[in-house]
Amino acid sequence: MNPEKSSPLLRVRGLKKHFPVHEGLFRRQTEWVRAVDGVSFDLYSGTTLGLVGESGCGKSTLARLILRLLEPTEGQVEFEGVDVSGVSMREFRSVRKDMQIVFQDPHASLDPRMTVESIISEPLRIFGLNQRKERRWRVLELMDLVGLDPAFLKRYPHEFSGGQRQRIGIARALALEPKMIVCDEPVSALDVSIQSQILNLLEELQERLGLTYLFIAHDLAVVRHISDIVAVMYLGRIVEMATASKLYESPQHPYTQALLSAVPIPDPEIERKRKRILLEGALPSPRQFHPGCSFASRCPVVDASCRSTPQTLREVTESHRVACHLVKTS
């Protein structure tokens, strides 16, 4: 994996999404929720970018901004070298073919009134791709690909288990033969035993179809398992980004360190000796504007300049970038 030489499949620059907050009798707009506040990264073809962060840090919003299910407030999204953030929805339709999404909740993401066939073939029908008969073959092929019994073609989502439903969701995402799939916490709603099945399926599909994943999760072990590069998000910003092994072995940002220290170790001996970094206070409201580091209010190593100096991602070692001025560049 040496992606730096080629141009990235997906290039995100300074992406922002601020939601207006309306309050009071006349619903005047009073504040902004800075859900995503200036995110930049590159995603190279055939690789997986893992995105971790606690609930409400803007992971899912980021995914929806990239797919333009939400309109960004600011920033650019380039797909295959073309800026797609400003184009009209009609022009963006052609990009949709190459960018698909797998949702978190397999119960909510499948229309309960549709059969498996119509769910999986929906993207094909929207784009008017195959003829009716061919379409069925394509659906059967996709079902086979994701490990669903083709006999279930005429069944309804409520007749399946969570893992099977997620397979249906993956088959739907694959229908248009996309180049990139955004996985928005695809395994969070599943049992642990099923999680690994789905993860293995995703890896297998990546290998066979040369897919690129933007993989969102809050489970650190899951992300480590599947990702080439991991980005840690906190309050709408990426605070640390590195290759999976580097990030997990030597986390640099105090938030990442705290996050990793919270992972329990399945060995009672080591677990007892494990030192946890306990963060003070709760997640601050994303409504507030932080001139300096957004983590300053909870950071154990905070100093005076943290609250005023804006923190930007900078390379500390090769392919390891941290947004903290306290981390020394080697």
Added chain:
Amino acid sequence: MSTSDPVKFVAGRSLWQDAFRRLLRNRMAVVGAIVTLLLACIAIFAEWVVPVDPTYQELHHRFGVPGQVHDTTPERLFLVEGERTSFPPLRYRGKGTRHFRFLVQQRIATGVHVHLSARSKKVRKIQLTRIDSLPESVERIEVRGDREVFRHGKGEEEVTVLDKEIVLGEKLDDVFLPLLSRASRGRQKLVLNQVVRAETNQTLTFDLESDQTVRGLRIDNQTVATYDLVGRLVQEVRRDGKPFQHRHLLGQDMHGRDLFSRLVFGARISFLIGVVATLVSLFIGVFYGAVAGWVGGRVDSFMMRVVDILYGIPYMFLVIILMTSFGRDVRVMFIALGAVQWLTMARIVRGQVLSLKEKEYIEAARASGGGGFWILTRHLIPNTLGVIAVYTTLTIPSVILQESFLSFLGLSPEWQGQPLESWGALTWNGIQALGTGQNWWLLVFPAMTLAITLFSMNFLGDGLRDAFDPQMKGRT
């Protein structure tokens, strides 16, 4: 790939099938559905169900007791120069041979032309097969086909039918008038052009045979000059010449009309108003609610505040004002009742759309490139249909009840100036009749019919709601 083998697809069970199974397990709902369907069939096929035309008056049997059997009585005809007098339509099932007895009570002068015309929408052939007990004084009977313009489609066609003069003494067995109509909707007329010189109290009997329903005879008295024609009687009789017998299962009203037949036709009107007004409310409510829910934001707030304000208006008051100011035309009633009912429909649909549009599968459809129309037709409508169906079945009985209430107040709807006698109007007649004696059946039967209908429809609606939304079972 395994798909090259013949795959047997396992048939899934859709939510609709699931709901249907749950509905079948609900005994009250099934009973309600059967009763409702039965009543709907009766309303649709009213003509085939009734024994007597609901407007047929037997003034000799006013306030006939339920279950009473009696002969039909001859109708006295009052013929006025230049005017047409209708023979009362006795039965709807007029197919086949019908026999009529024409009783001449008074002397009729020579040269009187009495036109007997069988009027029907669908007469193929009217055959005059037999004239017996001909008064001796009758010199000549002239059977003449009239010239009629038949309307069918866009063009008009003039058909001349057979003219025949029957001389006295001639056997009349083969005399018939084939009124052949290619345009089945045209009205046709058979003219029995009698030149009669009759003595008092003589009867003339003749039969009419028709392939299609004959809705009674009409006596067309066009050429009478100066003679007094009061006091002739016409009666439809059985084959053997004796009068028909009628059993009035549920009794007769103040004009001697059969209550059962009136209830059957009342069902048609009540159901029609219930269904049409509900469709009006469905149309407005679904559209309004879907727009409010889908657009959201300020538009939604504004639209829903409008609904709230309309909710505050006492609706019966509104309906009464509308009906008194715009007339009692049934169309006004449809609009007035529909305009009231759509409020709840709009709220329900809005709530449904509001919750649906946040669902991930809507987002998934958008991510797959589906536009607004695709999402509306493939996801939103199929997923709201269940709730709409439930609410519709619950709205129909409530509209029927409201219409009955209005009729009960004397605001019964009209169509082209004719009052439409729904169940509510019949109940109101029953209440009025109570004042003139112990005519309990005129109140009890319409009221019971109404109650049974409303019960069964509500049971069906509740059952459907439980079936579509099992979590809501037991709640309102």
